[in-house]
Amino acid sequence: MTRFWQAAPSVGHPLTRIEGLDKVTGRARYAGDVAVPGLAYGAVVPATIPRGRVLNLDVEATLAMPGVLAVVHRDNAPRLTDIGEGTLFLFQGDRVAHWGAPVALVVADTPERAREAAERMRVDYFPEPPDTVFRADHPGLYEPEYVNPRNPTVTGKGDVDAALAGAAVVVDAEYRTPAQHNNAMEPHSATAVRSDGRITLHTSTQYAYGVVPTLSKLFGFAPGTLRVLSEHVGGGFGNKGMPPRPDTVLAVMAATLVGRPVRVTLTRPQLWPLTGYRTPTAQRIRLGADQDGRLVALEHRAALQTSRLHEFTEQAAVYSRPMYGAENMRTSHRVVALDVPTPRWMRAPGEAPGSFALESAMDELAEACGVDPVELRLRNEPAVDPTTGQAFSSRRLADCLRVGASRFGWAGRDPRPAVRRDGRWWRGTGVAGAHYPARAAPTTAHATALPDGSFVVRVAASDIGTGARTVLTQLAADALEVPVDQVRVLIGDSGFGPAMGAGGSMGTASWSWPVVTACRELAGRLAAGEPLPPDGLTSTFDSTAAIGARADYARYAFGAHFAEVAVDVTTGEVRVPRLTGVYAVGRVVNPLTARSQSIGGMTMGLSTALLEESSMDGRFGDWVNHNLADYHVATNADVGEIDVTYVDDPDDELNPSGVKGLGEIGIVGVAAAIANAAWHATGVRQRELPITPARAAR
Amino acid sequence: MAGPELASTVRLMLNGAPVELVVDNRTTLLDLLRDRLDLTGTKKGCDHGQCGACTVLLDGRRVNSCLQLAVAVAGREVTTVEGLADDEPHPMQAAFVAHDAFQCGYCTPGQICSAIGMLDELAASWPSAVSTGPVRLDDAEIRERMAGNICRCGAYPHIVAAIREVAGGD
Amino acid sequence: MREFAYARARSVDAAVALVADNPEARYLGGGTNLVDLMELGVERPELLVDVTGLPLDDVTEDGAALRVGALVRNSDLAAHPLVRERYPVLSQALLAGASGQLRNAATTGGNLVQRTRCVYFTDATKPCNKRMPGSGCPAIEGEHHNLAILGASDHCVATHPSDLAVALAALDARVDLQDLAGPHEIPLVDFYRPVGDRPDLELTVQDGALVTGVALPPLPAGARSAYRKVRERASYAFAIASVAAVLVVEDGLVSDVRIGLGAVASHPWRARVAERALLGGPATEAAFEAAAEAELDSATPLRDNAYKVPLVRDLVVAVLAGLAGER
Structure with missing residues (x-):
C-alpha cells in the first residue's frame, strides 16, 4: 500500500511524501524541536495598551526573579536600521503601536521561569486614545498607491454608472468578511545560535532565503553572517512569509545579549497581534446585466484596514478583474490605517474575500435573471482578460x-x-x-551528480505541508531520467542561494524551474561524457533571466x-x-x-x-x-x-x-x-x- | 533552582522504560517530554487543550499532555509517538503515510496517538455524540471521535481513510 | 505560572485539612480547567493538593439512586451502562462536551466547579469582576455573543460552560461535599450562587469544600430524557445554547417535566417557570412554546446575544416535542 518510490517517469504518480515516515514517527524536527546545548528561553512581554508610550519598565525586579538571565528592552537592545518595516523595528523607542506589541523580552534558563517573569513584569504606560475599529465609512479611508503585492489600486474601462442605469437587471449589494487569523498548527518559533561571529537561525518560515537579507539589513550584518534553516515547517498559509516575524528579531537580539543560544516561541494567543492576519473587508458589488444574464457592467469596491506600522492593502477587488467579461468595469480599493496589528497574507489574499463578494453577487444575479448559476457564469466567459486585454x-x-x-x-x-x-x-x-x-519568481538551484550514482538537488525551498520536497524530487528524477530513490532534494537552507518562498501558489513553479533546468543540463553533461570528480559534478541554474523573457499573457x-x-x-x-x-x-x-x-x-x-x-x-x-x-x-x-x-x-x-x-x-x-x-x-x-x-x- | 517544595522527583514509565528526574512542579508533561527529555515528537500547538497536537497515551488513554502536570503523572505509564514503532512503523503510522493523512505534519503525532486511543475506546463500546444504538465504526463516528485533533492543513478526509483502513473498515 | 508546592492527598479528610484554611490552595483533579487557568495566569495557587488518588472513582447503586464519585472521568461516566440505560440525558450531555482526550482526563467533580470561558475572565490582562472584583465587566459592552441572557447582573454576564451540570440540574441531582465540618449534601441547583454584585463568589458552599460525588435520584416511571446542544462548530466547542429535559406524559398530559438550560446563565438554569406552566397541561408544541416563552420573559439580552432568546425557545420546543413524540 505504501509507495515509497516510483520508477521514472515519476510525474503524475501518487508518490507518498519523502519525509512521511519522519513526520509520523515524530522524528521530523521543526524549528522549536531542534536540540541545542545551553539553550535559554525568551518570553515576550506584550503591550497592554493599543496606543501610547512606555513610561517605565521594572527591569530590576524582573532580573531578580529566579532563573532570569536578561531582559531585552529599549535601553539595551541592539540598535537597528530602519528598513521601513515597523513590525521588526523592535525596542528602538518608547512608542506602542498596538496592543500586544513587544515591549520587552525576558530571557531565562527554563521556559517556565521565562514565562512567569514575563507575565509578572510591571510596565507603566502613557496611553493615548486609539482608533481601532474598522468601518466601511471610516473617514480615514484612502486610496493607496498600490495593493498587494504590486497591483494597481484602481482599474476601469467604459462607463459603469451609465451602463448600470441602462441595464435590464441590476444587483447592488455589500458583502462583509471579518478579520481572520491563519493559525497554522505550529506557532512561530526562532532559535538563534551564535558561533564564531556567525548566527544560525532555526525558524519556522515559508521563505528561508528571504529572512537573510531582511535581518541582515536590519541588524547591519555582513554578508555570510546569518544562515536560516527551516527543514520542516508546521504550516504557514501566508503567516510565515515575508517579512520575517518578530520572533526572529527577538531571538537574534537575545542571543547577542546573553551570549547563549536563545529560543523564542510565541504562545498561541501571541500569534494574534504579532504574526499577521486577514483584514476585515467591506465590499460593494454592482452588476448590470441584460435579461439573459449577460453582464454589461461590473463594479467591485473594497474597503480594508491596515496598521499604522506598515501599509498592507489586501487586493480584494483584484478578483473581479479577469473573472467575468463586461464592457464596463471598475475595481477599486480604499484602506484605513488603524492602531491595530499589521494585516498580512492569509491563503489567497484578495481572491478569498474578493471571490466571496463577486461569486455571491453572481448568484444574486442568477436569481434576479432566472438563469441557472452555472449557465450564468458560462454566458459571461470572456475571450481575453477583460481588464488588461491580454490573452x-x-x-x-x-x-x-x-x-x-x-x-x-x-x-x-x-x-x-x-x-x-x-x-x-x-x-x-x-x-x-x-x-x-x-506566477513564478527568480530562484537558483543546484543539481549534483555523485560518484555513487546518486544525485543531490539543493534549493532554498520550504515544505510547509505542500509536498514541495516530494514533487521536486519527482520533477528532478524525471529531468535526470532516474528513479526517485536516486535523488535527494535538500531544502530549507538559506545557504542554497536565492529562492522564492512558499507563497502565492508560486513555490513549485518557481523552484522547479531551476531544478528541472539544472537537472536537464547535468544529465546532458553526463551523457556527453563529462568526467565526474570525486566531490561530484554540479550544474547550477538561476531562473531570473528566463522568467523575464516570458511572453505577455494573463x-x-x-x-x-x-x-x-x-x-x-x-x-x-x-x-x-x-x-x-x-x-x-x-x-x-x-x-x-x-x-x-x-x-x-x-x-x-x-x-x-x-x-x-x-x-x-x-x-x-x-x-x-x-x-x-x-x-x-x-x-x-x-x-x-x-x-x-x-x-x-x-x-x-x-x-x-x-x-x-x-x-x-x-x-x-x-x-x-x-x-x-x-x-x-x-x-x-x-x-x-x-x-x-x-x-x-x- | 527552586526550593525543594517547589520541585519534585518524578518517576514514570515512558515508552516502556523507567524515567526519573527532578522537575519544577510547574512543568507540564508536554514540556517535560520536549524540553527535558528531547522527545519533540509530541507537539505544542496551543498549550491549552484546544488543539490536540500534544496528545499522548497515559495508562493507555489519550489525553492532552499540555494539561497534565508532570508531577501529577508520577508512577504512571506514558506512551508518545516515539514509542509506537518497533522496527516497523505502527500500522497507524504506515496508514497515515499511505493515505497522505497529513500535510505539514505538525498535528500528526497527536492525531496518531489519538487515533490509537480512539480505536481502543471503540473496542470498549464507548458511545460518542453521534452514536445511535450499538456502537460501530463509520465515517461519522471517526469524524466525531477525532474532533479533538485540529488539522489546519485540512487533511481530515485522509485521516478518516487511514483510520478506517487500520480499523478494518475498508 | 506561579511556583507552587504539590501534595498528594492520602484521604479526603487530609485533603480538606490542607485546602480548607488556605485560600491559596486548590484541589487538582483532571486538571483540564485548573492547569489551563494556571497557564493563563488566572489561577495562581501556591499549593496544589492532588486528589486523584482518592477512592472517589466509582459509580455505585445506592438504593434506587446512583452515586457517582467525584473522580469518575467524564468518558467513563458517559459510557457507564447504568448511566446510558437510566439517564440518557446525562450520557448525551457528557459526550457533547469537549473532546475525547479532555473527557478522558476531566472529572465529575471538576466539571461542576469549572470556571466561565468568558474571554475577559480568561485573559489576565483585561478587567473582569469575576477575576478581579471591582475592575469592571468589559463583556457587557464588548464580546458577549455567547454570554448570559438570564439571571445576569450589571456586574457580570458570564455563562457556566458545563454540559454535564445542565443535565444534572434537570435530573435533580445532589452534590456530595466535604468541608471541615464533615460531609454533607446539597441540591445541585443550590450549589451555585446567583451572580448579584459578587460574581467572584460562584458557589454557595464554604471555600475549600471538596466535591466528593454526585447522587442521581431515580427518574419517575415513564420518564424520557434528552440533551441537545447547539454550537457553532460541529464538535469540540462550548454550547451557544443547550437543553436537558426529562418528560413524563400520561394520557397526553404532562405529569412530570424538568428542564435545564445551558449557556444562558452563570449557572445551569433550571426552567422552573416553564415547568410550572407545563405541569398538568397538554403535551403539545403550542404548550411547549408558551412555556418556553414564559421562561424567557425574564431574559435580558445584550447587543449581540439576543439571537439566543428565540434559539432557546425553539430548542426547548424541539427537545420536548421530540420526547413527547418518542415511542
Whole structure:
C-alpha cells in the first residue's frame, strides 16, 4: 500500500511524501524541536495598551526573579536600521503601536521561569486614545498607491454608472468578511545560535532565503553572517512569509545579549497581534446585466484596514478583474490605517474575500435573471482578460464548471429557495467559480551528480505541508531520467542561494524551474561524457533571466466549487455534507499531495464560511477571542465528503514543468458556494461571514 | 533552582522504560517530554487543550499532555509517538503515510496517538455524540471521535481513510 | 505560572485539612480547567493538593439512586451502562462536551466547579469582576455573543460552560461535599450562587469544600430524557445554547417535566417557570412554546446575544416535542 518510490517517469504518480515516515514517527524536527546545548528561553512581554508610550519598565525586579538571565528592552537592545518595516523595528523607542506589541523580552534558563517573569513584569504606560475599529465609512479611508503585492489600486474601462442605469437587471449589494487569523498548527518559533561571529537561525518560515537579507539589513550584518534553516515547517498559509516575524528579531537580539543560544516561541494567543492576519473587508458589488444574464457592467469596491506600522492593502477587488467579461468595469480599493496589528497574507489574499463578494453577487444575479448559476457564469466567459486585454495562457473555467456540475449532480436543480425540507434540515446547493494567478519568481538551484550514482538537488525551498520536497524530487528524477530513490532534494537552507518562498501558489513553479533546468543540463553533461570528480559534478541554474523573457499573457489557474448545505430548521446550525472542487492548474505533478492541497484549501474555505472570525474589542485594540477554543477552525466533524478532480490544462506558456500552483485556489470561492447554498436552503441571503447559527436562519 | 517544595522527583514509565528526574512542579508533561527529555515528537500547538497536537497515551488513554502536570503523572505509564514503532512503523503510522493523512505534519503525532486511543475506546463500546444504538465504526463516528485533533492543513478526509483502513473498515 | 508546592492527598479528610484554611490552595483533579487557568495566569495557587488518588472513582447503586464519585472521568461516566440505560440525558450531555482526550482526563467533580470561558475572565490582562472584583465587566459592552441572557447582573454576564451540570440540574441531582465540618449534601441547583454584585463568589458552599460525588435520584416511571446542544462548530466547542429535559406524559398530559438550560446563565438554569406552566397541561408544541416563552420573559439580552432568546425557545420546543413524540 505504501509507495515509497516510483520508477521514472515519476510525474503524475501518487508518490507518498519523502519525509512521511519522519513526520509520523515524530522524528521530523521543526524549528522549536531542534536540540541545542545551553539553550535559554525568551518570553515576550506584550503591550497592554493599543496606543501610547512606555513610561517605565521594572527591569530590576524582573532580573531578580529566579532563573532570569536578561531582559531585552529599549535601553539595551541592539540598535537597528530602519528598513521601513515597523513590525521588526523592535525596542528602538518608547512608542506602542498596538496592543500586544513587544515591549520587552525576558530571557531565562527554563521556559517556565521565562514565562512567569514575563507575565509578572510591571510596565507603566502613557496611553493615548486609539482608533481601532474598522468601518466601511471610516473617514480615514484612502486610496493607496498600490495593493498587494504590486497591483494597481484602481482599474476601469467604459462607463459603469451609465451602463448600470441602462441595464435590464441590476444587483447592488455589500458583502462583509471579518478579520481572520491563519493559525497554522505550529506557532512561530526562532532559535538563534551564535558561533564564531556567525548566527544560525532555526525558524519556522515559508521563505528561508528571504529572512537573510531582511535581518541582515536590519541588524547591519555582513554578508555570510546569518544562515536560516527551516527543514520542516508546521504550516504557514501566508503567516510565515515575508517579512520575517518578530520572533526572529527577538531571538537574534537575545542571543547577542546573553551570549547563549536563545529560543523564542510565541504562545498561541501571541500569534494574534504579532504574526499577521486577514483584514476585515467591506465590499460593494454592482452588476448590470441584460435579461439573459449577460453582464454589461461590473463594479467591485473594497474597503480594508491596515496598521499604522506598515501599509498592507489586501487586493480584494483584484478578483473581479479577469473573472467575468463586461464592457464596463471598475475595481477599486480604499484602506484605513488603524492602531491595530499589521494585516498580512492569509491563503489567497484578495481572491478569498474578493471571490466571496463577486461569486455571491453572481448568484444574486442568477436569481434576479432566472438563469441557472452555472449557465450564468458560462454566458459571461470572456475571450481575453477583460481588464488588461491580454490573452489567457489557458482558461479552463468553463470545463471546470461543466465537469463539476456533472460530478456534483447539478442537472435538474430546482432553483427555488427554501423548498427542500428533510427532517430537521433545510437543504440547498450552490456554486462558485474560482481563479488564482499562476506566477513564478527568480530562484537558483543546484543539481549534483555523485560518484555513487546518486544525485543531490539543493534549493532554498520550504515544505510547509505542500509536498514541495516530494514533487521536486519527482520533477528532478524525471529531468535526470532516474528513479526517485536516486535523488535527494535538500531544502530549507538559506545557504542554497536565492529562492522564492512558499507563497502565492508560486513555490513549485518557481523552484522547479531551476531544478528541472539544472537537472536537464547535468544529465546532458553526463551523457556527453563529462568526467565526474570525486566531490561530484554540479550544474547550477538561476531562473531570473528566463522568467523575464516570458511572453505577455494573463496566466491563471481556474476552478469551480459546488457545495451542498444543510441548515437546521430549529437552531440555524449550518453543515456542509458535500463539497466538489474541480481545478485547471496546469500539470498535476503528484495527484496524492495535490488532492491533499485541494481538500485543505476547501476545508479552510468551509471554515471561513461557517466559523472563523477574530473579534476586535476596540477599547483594547485586541482580538479578545485569541485562542483556539474561541476562534473556531474546522474540526474533523465539520468536514463531510469532499470530491476533488482536475481537468486537463496543458499550458506551454508557464514554466518548464507546466505547473500553475494549487495551494490557494482551493479556498477561492468556497465561502460563496456555501453561502449561495445556504440561501438556496433557507431563502436567507448570507452577505456576511461567518454564517453562524445566529445569522443562518433568522 | 527552586526550593525543594517547589520541585519534585518524578518517576514514570515512558515508552516502556523507567524515567526519573527532578522537575519544577510547574512543568507540564508536554514540556517535560520536549524540553527535558528531547522527545519533540509530541507537539505544542496551543498549550491549552484546544488543539490536540500534544496528545499522548497515559495508562493507555489519550489525553492532552499540555494539561497534565508532570508531577501529577508520577508512577504512571506514558506512551508518545516515539514509542509506537518497533522496527516497523505502527500500522497507524504506515496508514497515515499511505493515505497522505497529513500535510505539514505538525498535528500528526497527536492525531496518531489519538487515533490509537480512539480505536481502543471503540473496542470498549464507548458511545460518542453521534452514536445511535450499538456502537460501530463509520465515517461519522471517526469524524466525531477525532474532533479533538485540529488539522489546519485540512487533511481530515485522509485521516478518516487511514483510520478506517487500520480499523478494518475498508 | 506561579511556583507552587504539590501534595498528594492520602484521604479526603487530609485533603480538606490542607485546602480548607488556605485560600491559596486548590484541589487538582483532571486538571483540564485548573492547569489551563494556571497557564493563563488566572489561577495562581501556591499549593496544589492532588486528589486523584482518592477512592472517589466509582459509580455505585445506592438504593434506587446512583452515586457517582467525584473522580469518575467524564468518558467513563458517559459510557457507564447504568448511566446510558437510566439517564440518557446525562450520557448525551457528557459526550457533547469537549473532546475525547479532555473527557478522558476531566472529572465529575471538576466539571461542576469549572470556571466561565468568558474571554475577559480568561485573559489576565483585561478587567473582569469575576477575576478581579471591582475592575469592571468589559463583556457587557464588548464580546458577549455567547454570554448570559438570564439571571445576569450589571456586574457580570458570564455563562457556566458545563454540559454535564445542565443535565444534572434537570435530573435533580445532589452534590456530595466535604468541608471541615464533615460531609454533607446539597441540591445541585443550590450549589451555585446567583451572580448579584459578587460574581467572584460562584458557589454557595464554604471555600475549600471538596466535591466528593454526585447522587442521581431515580427518574419517575415513564420518564424520557434528552440533551441537545447547539454550537457553532460541529464538535469540540462550548454550547451557544443547550437543553436537558426529562418528560413524563400520561394520557397526553404532562405529569412530570424538568428542564435545564445551558449557556444562558452563570449557572445551569433550571426552567422552573416553564415547568410550572407545563405541569398538568397538554403535551403539545403550542404548550411547549408558551412555556418556553414564559421562561424567557425574564431574559435580558445584550447587543449581540439576543439571537439566543428565540434559539432557546425553539430548542426547548424541539427537545420536548421530540420526547413527547418518542415511542
